[in-house]
Amino acid sequence: xxxxxxxxxxxxxxxxxxxxxxxxxxxxxxxxxxxxxxxxxxxxxxxxxxxxxxxxxxxxxxxxxxxxxxxxxxxxxxxxxxxxxxxxxxxxxxxxxxxxxxxxxxxxxxxxxxxxxxxxxxxxxxxxxxxxxxxxxxxxxxxxxxxxxxxxxxxxxxxxxxxxxxxxxxxxxxxxxxxxxxxxxxxxxxxxxxxxxxxxxxxxxxxxxxxxxxxxxxxxxxxxxxxxxxxxxxxxxxxxxxxxxxxxxx
Ligand code: SAH
Numbered sequence: 001x002x003x004x005x006x007x008x009x010x011x012x013x014x015x016x017x018x019x020x021x022x023x024x025x026x027x028x029x030x031x032x033x034x035x036x037x038x039x040x041x042x043x044x045x046x047x048x049x050x051x052x053x054x055x056x057x058x059x060x061x062x063x064x065x066x067x068x069x070x071x072x073x074x075x076x077x078x079x080x081x082x083x084x085x086x087x088x089x090x091x092x093x094x095x096x097x098x099x100x101x102x103x104x105x106x107x108x109x110x111x112x113x114x115x116x117x118x119x120x121x122x123x124x125x126x127x128x129x130x131x132x133x134x135x136x137x138x139x140x141x142x143x144x145x146x147x148x149x150x151x152x153x154x155x156x157x158x159x160x161x162x163x164x165x166x167x168x169x170x171x172x173x174x175x176x177x178x179x180x181x182x183x184x185x186x187x188x189x190x191x192x193x194x195x196x197x198x199x200x201x202x203x204x205x206x207x208x209x210x211x212x213x214x215x216x217x218x219x220x221x222x223x224x225x226x227x228x229x230x231x232x233x234x235x236x237x238x239x240x241x242x243x244x245x246x247x248x249x250x
Contacts, residue, residue: 001105001155002032004082005144006070007112008049008062010035012141022149025158033148034074038062041069050115057116064119067111071125074109082107083127085147086118087140091129094147096170098130102147103154110147112140173230175218177211213239220244 005013013035017023025031039047043065050060075081083105092098102108111118111126123129132143153159169176180195187193198210216239219226232240 001030001103001152002034002078002082002107003148003152004034004036004074004078004107004109005112005148006036006038006067006074006109007139007141007144008038008114009112009139009141010037013112013145016145017148021159022152025152025155028157030157031152031155036070036074038066038070041066041073053116059116061116062114062118062122064121067118067122068125071109071111078107080107082109084109084111084125086111086123086126086129087113087132087143087147088117088129089131089134089136091131093134094130094132094143094150096150099147099150100154102151108151110140110144112144114139170226172232173226174215174232175223175226177214177218209235209239212236213243216240216243220247 007013013033017026017033022031026033038049042048049063049066051063053059053061071084083102085102085108087110111122130143130147132146137143153165156162159165165171167176180199184200185192185194196210198206201207212235216236219230220240220243227240
């Protein structure tokens with residue numbers, strides 16, 4: 001899968017994508033990520049990318065032409081019309097479902113806004129506006145990284161163990177179960193911090209059941225809304241009924 005990111009801070013994107021599973025997938029050619037400096041698509045001597053808003057008011061707005069030129073150049077070079085995403089707090093909220101849908105595309109362009117945002121006319125060339133949550137950050141770079149990472153890890157071959165993607169939070173509509181690693185016990189000022197016995201038992205059936213129960217319990221405690229649409233197997237449905245009955249008793 002190919003991503004093109006258009007930004008006035010290319011280093012921010014490049015550095016962040018160099019590490020971890022995404023960095024490795026880029027090295028291996030499973031993912032292609034091109035980062036474009038918006039200033040390269042200006043035609044004036046000072047490479048100006050922003051200007052004051054019409055109508056007055058505080059701050060600056062990203063000019064439309066450099067963004068439109070960048071899109072044209074990317075399209076021309078790739079020979080196809082990619083899906084164009086604008087990072088925006090006014091967009092549809094990114095979630096695992098949106099990430100999954102985008103991961104099926106072959107080519108995604110992500111535009112990073114800055115300052116007060118981008119000239120509204122850029123939206124005529126945008127397929128989808130995406131928000132990473134109901135808060136405002138200073139630029140589209142962090143949102144673009146979140147989008148690229150969340151989408152990329154769903155592309156086959158990016159995360160080595162597909163099982164881990166299938167089991168993680170939101171994949172089936174449940175939160176993930178708690179994880180532990182060695183040592184089995186740690187001395188702490190308030191006593192000993194231990195790993196649940198069942199995980200040390202080597203009994204895989206018991207472990208699987210404990211994990212299902214723990215994932216359901218977590219989801220019930222933290223995000224009960226997810227249970228309305230979660231896809232549960234028979235064992236999970238039985239465990240959930242048990243958990244709900246226990247709560248009803250209290
Ligand atoms: N004045 C704008 C916010 C501008 S913030 C408004 O109120 O809608 C500057 C840029 O940061 C935006 O253009 C966008 O690219 C990015 N941005 C800020 N918050 C974001 C969020 N929650 N999700 C996605 N992008 C965001």
